[in-house]
C-alpha cells in the first residue's frame with residue numbers, strides 16, 4: 066500500500082498504518098470520554114471510520130479543565146468536491162457542535178498552483194470558492210469558522226510559516242514527502258504553510274492553544290513534520306483524529322477525481338449520481354451471485370451506507386447480513402442508496418446556494 070498526500074493505493078490495512086505512522090488506535094476509554102460530551106457517539110466513531118489519533122486524550126484533558134482548543138482541517142482546491150472529501154468535514158462539523166471550538170479551514174490554493182502545471186491563480190481561486198461553499202453548506206458556524214485561502218490570505222500565515230520553515234531542513238522534507246531533485250522549490254516550502262494554522266491561535270493570543278486536526282490519514286506526513294517543529298517553537302503539538310478514506314464507486318482505495326464516473330460530486334444532478342450508483346462495481350459482494358462468499362465490506366455501495374448514509378447500526382447490520390446470505394441483490398442496495406444520495410444532494414445544493422454571500426464575505 067502507498068499512502069502519501071498525493072497517492073493512496075493498494076490494499077489498505079488500517080492497523081498497519083497505525084504502526085507505520087506511529088499513531089494510536091482509538092481506545093474504548095477515549096471513545097467513552099468523547100461520548101460523555103456528545104451524548105452518544107457519532108457514527109464515524111462507532112464504526113471506526115475515525116480509527117486513529119494522536120493526543121486526543123490530551124485534548125480532552127484540556128477541554129475538561131475548561132480551556133479552549135481549536136479545530137483545523139482543509140482542502141486543496143483542485144476541482145469539485147466529492148463525497149470522499151465530505152467524510153472528514155461532516156465529522157468536523159460534529160466536533161464543532163460538541164466542543165464549540167473555532168475551526169480554521171485552510172484552502173491550499175498555493176499547493177494546487179505549485180503542484181499542477183496546468184493550474185493558474187484563476188482556477189484555484191474558482192475552486193477555492195466552490196469548495197468552501199460545500200463546507201459551509203454542511204452547517205458550520207460562520208461566526209466560529211475562519212476560512213484561510215493561502216494565496217489571498219498569505220499575511221495571516223506567513224510569519225508563522227517562516228518560523229516553521231526555518232526549523233525544517235530540505236532533507237527532512239525530502240525524506241517525508243519523497244520530493245526528487247527536480248521538485249520546484251515552492252513545493253519544498255509548502256509544508257510550512259500547511260503547518261502554520263496549527264499554531265495560529267497560539268501565535269495570535271500569546272497563550273498555548275492546542276489544535277485538533279480531524280482529517281484523512283493521507284495528510285499525516287504533514288503532521289509528523291509539524292509536531293517535530295512544535296517543541297522547538299514552544300507551541301503545543303497538534304493532535305489528530307484520522308479518518309479512513311471512502312472508496313470510489315469503481316472500487317479501489319479512495320474516491321478520486323481522476324475517475325469522475327466513480328465519484329459523486331456535490332454538484333452532480335441527482336439523475337447523474339443515480340446513474341453512477343446504478344453502474345457501480347460491487348466487487349466481491351456483487352460478483353458472487355448467491356450464498357456465502359459475499360463480502361459487503363469490500364463493496365463500494367455498502368461503504369456509502371457505512372460512512373455516510375445509514376445512521377442506524379441495526380439497519381446496517383441487517384443490510385450486511387442479507388447481502389452476505391444472498392437474500393438481497395445489488396440492485397436493491399443501489400436503488401436505496403440512490404434515493405438517499407438524491408435526498409442529500411437536493412438539500413445540500415439548496416444550502417450551497419444560500420451560502421454564496423456568507424462565503425464571499427468570509428473569503429474577503
Ligand code: TRP
Nearest residue numbers: 138139140141171173259280284
Ligand atoms: N493538503 C490538503 C489537500 O490536498 C489540504 C489541507 C490543508 C488540509 N490543510 C489541511 C487537509 C488540514 C486536512 C487538514 O487536500
